[in-house]
Amino acid sequence: MKTFLVLLVFYFACFPTWGAEFFIKSLKAPLLKEAKNGSKPLTTLERGTKVDGGSPEGAFVAVTASGAKGFINKLFLSDKPLAEKASLLNQDVDISSKARKRASGFTSAAAARGLKEDSDQIFKNLGKEANATEFKKLETFLVSDEDGLEFIQDVKKELKP
Amino acid sequence: MKLLCSLWMLMTFTALAQTNFRMRAPKLAQIKKPTYSASDIKAEIDFGKGLAARILHTYPLVDDQELQKYVNTLGAGLAALLGRPELTFYFGVIKTPDVNAYACPGGYIFLTQGLIQMLANEAELAGVLAHEIAHVNERHVIKKLKLKGKDDSAISGLGAMIGGATNSFRVALKTITDEAMNLLFGEGLAVSEELQSDVVALSALNAADYRVGSYRDLLLKIKKSMEEQNAKVLTKTHPKADDRIKMVDKFEKKYHPTNEKTNAERFKRYAIH
Numbered sequence: 411m412k413t414f415l416v417l418l419v420f421y422f423a424c425f426p427t428w429g430a431e432f433f434i435k436s437l438k439a440p441l442l443k444e445a446k447n448g449s450k451p452l453t454t455l456e457r458g459t460k461v462d463g464g465s466p467e468g469a470f471v472a473v474t475a476s477g478a479k480g481f482i483n484k485l486f487l488s489d490k491p492l493a494e495k496a497s498l499l500n501q502d503v504d505i506s507s508k509a510r511k512r513a514s515g516f517t518s519a520a521a522a523r524g525l526k527e528d529s530d531q532i533f534k535n536l537g538k539e540a541n542a543t544e545f546k547k548l549e550t551f552l553v554s555d556e557d558g559l560e561f562i563q564d565v566k567k568e569l570k571p
Numbered sequence: 572m573k574l575l576c577s578l579w580m581l582m583t584f585t586a587l588a589q590t591n592f593r594m595r596a597p598k599l600a601q602i603k604k605p606t607y608s609a610s611d612i613k614a615e616i617d618f619g620k621g622l623a624a625r626i627l628h629t630y631p632l633v634d635d636q637e638l639q640k641y642v643n644t645l646g647a648g649l650a651a652l653l654g655r656p657e658l659t660f661y662f663g664v665i666k667t668p669d670v671n672a673y674a675c676p677g678g679y680i681f682l683t684q685g686l687i688q689m690l691a692n693e694a695e696l697a698g699v700l701a702h703e704i705a706h707v708n709e710r711h712v713i714k715k716l717k718l719k720g721k722d723d724s725a726i727s728g729l730g731a732m733i734g735g736a737t738n739s740f741r742v743a744l745k746t747i748t749d750e751a752m753n754l755l756f757g758e759g760l761a762v763s764e765e766l767q768s769d770v771v772a773l774s775a776l777n778a779a780d781y782r783v784g785s786y787r788d789l790l791l792k793i794k795k796s797m798e799e800q801n802a803k804v805l806t807k808t809h810p811k812a813d814d815r816i817k818m819v820d821k822f823e824k825k826y827h828p829t830n831e832k833t834n835a836e837r838f839k840r841y842a843i844h
Contacts, residue, residue, distance in 0.1 A: 437651035447777060447830060457656060469774060469826050483778045485653050485771070493612065493657035532621035535741045536748060540624035544631050548623065548663045548679070551643040558647025562697070562779050564834075569640055569841065 432473065434459045435488040437555045441480035445470035452480045458492055607710070607719075612657055615713055619677025621744070622712075622751050623661075626673065626681055630665035633684050638664055641841035642682065645693065646700045653775050654678070654704050662700065670796055671808065672699050673755045674706035676713050687842055689792055693834035694785035696842070698772045705771035711764045712751055759808030769815055773822045776830075783828040787819040 440451035445467040455461065455475055461482065464472040470481040533542040553570075560566040607615075632639065639662075646662035654660055658678040668685040675681070680703045690696050706712070754760065769786075776783050794812035809815075822828075 435656060436653065447780065447828070469777065483774075485774045485778050493609070493655075495657055495659070532617050532744070533624055535744050536621050536625060537741075539628055539745075539748075540621060541628040541631065542624055544627035545620065545624040547632060548627065548661055551639045551663070552659065552661060553640070553644045553647040555647055555651035558644050558649070559651040560648075561644045562648030562652075564832075567837065569637070569644055 430463045430489070432461050432463045432471070432482075432487040432489055433491055434461065434482075434486060435492060436486040437559055439482050439486040441473070441475055441478060441482055442470070443480055445472070445481040449481070452478050455482070461487075463487070611713075611719055614718070615710065616658070616677035618713075618718065618747075618751075619675040619679045621748060622675040622755075623663075623679035623681070625748055625752060626665065626675070626755075627663070630667045630681075630683075633664045633666050635664070635844065637841055638687070638844075642687075642696070642700070645697060646680065646704070649697060649701050649775055649779065650678070650704055652779060653701065653708070653771065655708050658707065660704065660707070670793065672703050674703040674712070675751075675755075676707065676710065676718075678707050680704070680707070689789075689796065690838070690842070691788065691833075691835065692785060693838040694776060694781040694832065695789040696838060697779065697781050698776055698786040698789060701775035702768045702772040704775075705768035706760065706764070708771070709764065709767065711760050711768075712754060715754060715760065716747060716750055718747070756808070762810040762814075765810050766815065766818055769818050770822065773819060777822075777826060777828045780830045780832050782831050782833050783819070783823060783826075785833055787816055790816050790819065 434455045434457050437457050439455045441453050441455055442449040443452055444450075453476065459475060461473040461475040464474075466472075466484065467481065469483055469485070471484055471487060473480065473482050530542070533540045533545070557566070557570060561569070642662045642664055646660055650658075650660040655678075660678040660680065662680045662682070664687055665681050665683055667683045669683050670685045670689055671683050672686060673681045680700065682699060682703075686699065687696075690699070759765075773783055773786055776786060790812050794816070797812060
């Protein structure tokens, strides 16, 4: 019996953990009591929060976060830490040095020096076929993630004036 | 003997549990890993800007501030739920009677006026937007054109092409943009990519408490329109409506969604004038 207990303890110590690490991908994700829509939210988790995941149940995954156990929709999870918003990224695109390297291959170094990192350069390069004015107009309609989320959750029923 | 039996049982149950876990693991792995660098993201956004500006050259935005704002607010909400966090999503309704929607790399999404006129409520609109966000998330256009931010190849090194001020770069960029335009407006993406985006759209509707069946309603309207040959472009660029409707049936059978929200009144207020 003693041997059995020792083996049992040893065995469970070596038992593979069911857990997998996930990160909240959506701006906010409700941790639900049950694996179904409309279930009582235990708490709301913010984007980037690390959760320990278990087995999937339909569209949901059983997770533990901040000591609470519940379910999160798979759609809201990523299995990698999230990349930062592109505007905050460390812009490591070294266009000029890359082009200089290439310049030896198929164009002159003088031409390569003319490279610009300004992303609006794409409009110039596309010439008349790109409508930069209309594009700028499109950008003016930008709505924040927070306002959008409140709108689809019916927290705010009307558009912002 | 007892000890042996117990151990055998323990091992068997564990093996079963491990097998079960391994079988489930790929499902968890379906939550995709980013396999692109910061320079790829920057190039994707810049390329998307160019492609969006080209689309807007052919089809300008509909001059309806309220409609544009409504589509952007709804789109931003869906992007907050399921969009790639590193991107900022923009949405535009463009002037054309065609029934279609287009997802440019980097988060620039366009819906046609013809499509908006076909929709009956916000749930249907949310389904379309989520479908397009899924294309951006999965980088379908970028993958198809094999584009990267930095590359030793002059053809796929997008970063240099975008920022380049030489004729060679301009020609290369124009060629690749032509290919992207052909992909969106002519050839279309792979059937599997369209169906994959349908599944994401259905999941998004379900997660955002919208009526999942609204997606079927929309597909039935598209099917009718295709039969009447009003949605010629969509016929070219998307899978058969029947296959997509089957996907909705399968989803409903699997997840039994019960949401009933369609926000038809709000849709009529902002989208139909």
